[in-house]
Amino acid sequence: MSTPLSPAGVEAVSRESRMAIGPVRRLRPFANVYWVVFGLFIFVAIFAPLIAPYDPVKADLSQRLLAPSWEHWMGTDENGFDVYSRVLYATRTDFSVSLVGVALATLIGVPLGAASGYLGGIAGGALSRLAEMVQSIPLFLFALMIFAALGNSKKVLVGVIAVVTAPVFLKLTRSVVLPIRSSDYVAAARCAGLRPMQIVYRHVLPNSLGPVASQLSISCAYAIQIVAGLSFLGLGVKIPEPEWGSMIQAGANDVLYGQWWVSVFPGIAVLLAVMAFGGIGRQLSRRYGD
């Protein structure tokens, strides 16, 4: 395995592994809180129209910047949007973009990582280097560049999420596959006349599912942060569509005048969602003995 000195060891702490740091041991019941919060978010995402008291994109200019009250639990913003309804609906946007992005990233990263690990040699090393290059470009600047080149849309946002999270899956799968490659049962499979790709898919990849599952959750945490961050910059999600990051942006100036609720509530939602995914990820990685 890598020592703390090797590039691989350092890299492990560089990007999204920032979420996965170390085996954190704590009381068991606490671990379940993450699942409860996660379940709540999924529930809200599905049933948002039933729970939300107002239309999230219907502006009521007579109700601008009202403080939280019984009518508006989280107040209203400067367009007269109900913040509570928008926070609920935004779960749909943030979760769908993040989950689809991360799913794409696994579809790109895992097969490439398996190929990289199984092939070894120059071709395998080159794939791993490519992943490192993507990781060495500062994330938000990289995203700015992609938006500059391809235009500002939600599709591009999903693509950005996929591209910036795929390298971790590539390197993770590679690190799982590399040692298995030289194991006896792979040699046996090869003797039995299986083709390389058959060996990889039937015998090698299933071994990497545990670590990949934990990384999936951690990457989702990371993806939600990126989606919120980029929307905060006005990239990806267009304005009236409810989204946590752009809602925080909408209230950023009001905060100066003491109107905190427009920015604070969507931020809490981001924090909770990221903590839930991060916690579940750590729990899974403990289970699979990382």
Next chain:
Amino acid sequence: MIASRGALRWPLYVATRLMGAALAMLGVVTLVFIVTHVLGDPARLILGPRATDEQLVQLRHQLGYDQPVLQQYWTYLGNLLHGDLGVSQYTQQPVRHEIWLRFPATIELAAAGLFLGLLWTLPLGIISALRPRGIVDRISQTIVEFGVAVPSFWLGILLIFLFYSVWHVAPSPVGELDISAIPPPRVTGMTVVDSLIAGQWETCWSALQHLALPAITLAITACPPILQLTRNSMIGVLRGDFVRSARAFGLPARTVRWYAFKNALLPITTMTAMTFGYLLGGTVLVELVFSWPGIGLYAIQSMQQFDYAPVLGVVILASLVYVLVYLFADLLAMMVDPRVREGTR
């Protein structure tokens, strides 16, 4: 015997690392080229959706986008090697010059953030390691969990609300100085340092006040991995044989802790360097929240003006810095640890 082998190996190690860094940089630059020149059409983006075909053709010709791709790549690499990052369409100034003006502000913010970060992560990490799963450890794990999960820009806004709007202790979160403060003559470009050089104490005080909140934001959000690494490597070292021997010899606990810390320091140094590299390119959101005039804000503002040369310039600069910091961390590790130098590790 061993020493002579070591003497032979370290130049090779340095050479390999240098080659690696150069290749990584070439790769990054190529990736940037592919995204902007092959996947995207910069001319259409600059002119907007209502541009006529003639305008597009003309601009492409003007910017050289009608040449063969390899030819463009060659020109692009040549320009970069001469330090030419293009010209801003908005200000008509060379991007290199504009970045030169703004980069010190980012360095200042990153350094301040890292400094504050080390101030709380190192002690807390060490104390946590002395009693794993003790009360301090649990509290610090919770803080780490929060720090990693909280969006930096939101935390910044929250701090502005509390310290500026409610308690009125922080200055208004715009830029590096109060409007009334006299900016110091530019020497390094870092306001705090320049005002010290010029002996303008009031300006320096104002600069420090403006620096405080963004730096705290970064210290909370970017530095928890340092705490985690300090804790884990200290725990690892404290389990080592030499610590057991030291204890068996009856050395005082303080001395043993100090020996242990020195041994745990190497990965921590590497991690600190990495965090600094990350901060130099990763403060985009915090710079926006505090209107901090660094390269991140420059990239965002250029983006909003559909001015793409600065965005690419900043991307390339930040990646270069990251690769260099990475290289520096590796070389530092080599200098500190003889095991790396002699290739036994």
